[in-house]
Amino acid sequence: MEAVNLPEVMINTSKSFDEKGNLTDQATKDLIGKLLANLVRKAAARKA
16 A cells, blocks of 8 residues: 655654644644545545
8 A cells, every 4th residue: 555655744743833732833733634524535536
């Protein structure tokens, strides 16, 4: 099975999360969203 490795997501944990562990960095949220969208596309293509 192919890996979904784009976009590459590097998270600076000291700046991206608040004291409660919530992801607060919007750029990181956007990259994770793009990564998940690519995963959905690959899964749908594999299913078809």
